[in-house]
Amino acid sequence: SQQGEEDPQALSIQEGENATMNCSYKTSINNLQWYRQNSGRGLVHLILIRSNEREKHSGRLRVTLDTSKKSSSLLITASRAADTASYFCATVRSSGSARQLTFGSGTQLTVLP
Amino acid sequence: DGGITQSPKYLFRKEGQNVTLSCEQNLNHDAMYWYRQDPGQGLRLIYYSQIVNDFQKGDIAEGYSVSREKKESFPLTVTSAQKNPTAFYLCASSFVADKTGELFFGEGSRLTVL
Numbered sequence: 001s002q003q004g005e006e007d008p009q010a011l012s013i014q015e016g017e018n019a020t021m022n023c024s025y026k027t028s029i030n031n032l033q034w035y036r037q038n039s040g041r042g043l044v045h046l047i048l049i050r051s052n053e054r055e056k057h058s059g060r061l062r063v064t065l066d067t068s069k070k071s072s073s074l075l076i077t078a079s080r081a082a083d084t085a086s087y088f089c090a091t092v093r094s095s096g097s098a099r100q101l102t103f104g105s106g107t108q109l110t111v112l113p
Numbered sequence: 114d115g116g117i118t119q120s121p122k123y124l125f126r127k128e129g130q131n132v133t134l135s136c137e138q139n140l141n142h143d144a145m146y147w148y149r150q151d152p153g154q155g156l157r158l159i160y161y162s163q164i165v166n167d168f169q170k171g172d173i174a175e176g177y178s179v180s181r182e183k184k185e186s187f188p189l190t191v192t193s194a195q196k197n198p199t200a201f202y203l204c205a206s207s208f209v210a211d212k213t214g215e216l217f218f219g220e221g222s223r224l225t226v227l
Contacts, residue, residue: 009153031213042117042203042218043156088155092214100171101214103148103155 006089006107014112019076021107023089024069030092032065033101034074037086046074046087079111115140119204119219126191126198126226134189134222136204143209145187146216149173150201159202162187163209191224199226 007022023032031050035043049056049065049072056063062075076083086108090101117138126132138145144163148156158171162181176195181187187206191198201223205216 033213033215035216040201040221040223042119042220043205043216044218045215048213048215090216100158100161101216103157105153105155 006087006104008107009105010108010110012110012112013079015079015081017079019079019083019109019111021074021087021109023072023074023104025072025089025091025102025104026070027091027093029067032063032072033090033092034061034063034072035088035090035103037088037106039085043088076109079109081111081113083109083111085109117204117206117217117219119202119222122220122222124222124224126224128226129193131190131192132198132224134191134202134204134224136187136189136219137185138187138204138206138217138219139185140206140217141184142206142217143184144207145181146205146207147171147177147179147187147189148203148205150203150221156203159189198224200224 005024033048034046036046037043047058047063049063060077065072086106088103088106090103120135146161147159150156157173159177160179162168168179168181178190201221203221204219207216
């Protein structure tokens, strides 16, 4: 079964608004990563947060991690039409191979101009 | 420019035929992966390889085969034994020494069985 599950499955907002996506996972992790996928394309790595970190920023992206609740959130501020894509969280388990990521089912974000 | 190249981008196959998807990387990465993505779903790991001439099954390896004869190349064969092969296939790579597991992806190959 999938390690990570994103919520909501789909999100539609107006340009300029903030978009928040959530991810829950089941087992202890080494780190959690967020990826973006434009329609019909490959995935692109956005940001990584380690299990001992609580918050991380990169440009308009803000990621939080709550290991006690086994959850993470991705905030995209001041969204643009070009942010329209699917966003996936992926976890690296703290045990086993650190090179195997487990992906969630994704959130489809639509930013309306 | 460094990156991962997958080919072909689109592929059509008749039932009962084997097809091979190509994946080449010039990032000098040690590890390479194949994932399958079905509509509206996340990625599922088919096979991965951390060194040349060695590979391991992922979560859904049945009906697939791979080889790793060169560091740069990790072709995936979808065999006739794969019952539902129509899907989007993604190849990825990473450094083994980098224990974060961050992946770099190709642009994908879409396989349709007619």
